[in-house]
Ligand SMILES: O=C(O)CCC(=O)C(=O)O
């Protein structure tokens with residue numbers, strides 16, 4: 001176990017069944033909103049279950065991801081995201097440093113977004129064509145089917161978040177139109193027995209965007225900063241997603257809702273695979289303090305910003321671009 005971490009029972013993070021958001025009964029939809037409110041205002045992290053994403057699709061995503069990372073270094077280097085104008089493709093091991101002042105992250109990744117024409121990258125941050133591996137018939141259709149399914153789930157969860165905040169259920173509809181979203185396949189080799197000081201799979205960070213929907217395999221290793229400054233182990237629950245709120249939602253709610261620090265230390269002794277999906281909303285949408293998130297006399301802690309400008313700034317911070 002990582003020195004500062006302490007094992008905490010997995011039920012330290014709430015488990016929220018979200019099927020009620022599809023109910024025709026407003027009482028059931030609001031009940032999910034109420035559960036989300038408690039989770040979002042405390043840990044900012046929860047297990048999402050009863051989400052309706054087919055298990056076969058989830059299994060296929062993990063299998064394709066594993067097969068991709070098993071390819072030769074030459075194959076992977078041919079898809080290096082450094083070749084992409086929109087941050088799509090392969091990210092080599094130790095390319096990103098999510099925790100300033102520590103060694104680079106012990107993970108390799110692969111970034112996928114909505115398929116866009118090449119000239120989109122001139123106009124929009126992170127928009128443009130994907131890079132796809134050759135000779136892999138299943139990879140692209142599997143990833144795109146999953147990407148589409150998670151976009152729908154994220155939009156549904158945003159309806160629940162609106163209910164949780166006492167807003168109209170459709171409050172975030174414009175935000176969810178043509179969203180900027182990224183699917184990130186990750187592979188963590190086992191944590192070395194003699195790591196450099198502070199070296200780990202993924203340094204402590206908060207997510208930049210709106211909602212993150214994380215699929216993790218059975219290895220474990222994700223740790224979430226608890227309210228008492230301990231690290232809660234987000235033990236895998238089969239068939240669940242771990243959902244967390246990014247900085248944009250904290251900003252939007254004047255920190256009523258939490259964007260919580262988390263990190264990965266892969267002490268399983270085996271390779272770990274995970275797939276976060278980052279939903280950040282429409283690039284032109286302006287994030288300003290939400291109605292109802294200011295007490296009388298309170299002022300917004302953050303200036304208004306577009307989704308695109310916010311994301312650009314955050315990428316620059318962690319990639320030093
Ligand atoms: O791999 C994980 O479990 C978490 C990854 C993560 O936090 C991220 O990519 O932002």
Ligand SMILES: [Fe+2]
Pocket residue numbers: 205206207262
């Ligand atoms: Fe993260």
